[in-house]
Amino acid sequence: DGKPVDSIYDPVAGTLTPVNPIGEGNHDLSYTLTDIAGNESVASDPIQVIIDVTAPAKPTTPTEFVDDAGSKQGDFPTGTTTDDTTPSIIVGTLPTDEKPTLYVDGKPVDSVYDPVAGTLTPVDPMIEGEHDLSYTLTDIAGNESLPSDPIQVIVDTKAPTQPTAPTEYVDNVDPVQGTFASGTTT
Secondary structure (H helix, E strand, O other): OOOOOOEEEEOOOOEEEEOOOOOOEEEEEOOOOEOOOOOEOOOOOOEEEEEOOOOOOOOOOOOEEEEOOOOOOEEEEOOEEEOOOOOEEEOOOOOOOEEEEEEEOOEEEOEEEEOOOOEEEEOOOOOOEEEEEEEEEEEOOOOEOOOOOOEEEEEOOOOOOOOOOOOEEEEOOOOOOEEEEOOOOO
16 A cells, blocks of 8 residues: 555465554555665566455345255245255345355355245255254455344155054944944944
């Protein structure tokens, strides 16, 4: 930015590093050379550096997920059971310079963001059971936000077991009433 700062030169790596941190924002960095007699050269052409150490804000909590598999499809609220092993959480339109990361039960997973639908979908199927899905946003400098509050999805793809055959029945109509064994006549 045209102001001299204390720096350290590493002749092996060929780098010049400021002693104190440079503040956030856009900076033009250049350097000069000084010989033993104290004569200083004209400054080099500057390079522009953008310092960004601030993470994006915590994203909003997804309020619904999309089930697009099986007989019961649509948008559903947190805590709903689904037969879709890769349900999409609705995150809305995100800034183009921020990348979403999906977390399932607190662990990052491969996912696909659809900017048109505003959804974030896991690539790999989730196992049966309850899962908490949340997401973070990472800016182009690599700063990751805190995770959103989670939405709960209950994956259930297994049909109930076949019921057992009845062994008796109840007849409550005259002339004969009562409980009877299977195969009897009343």
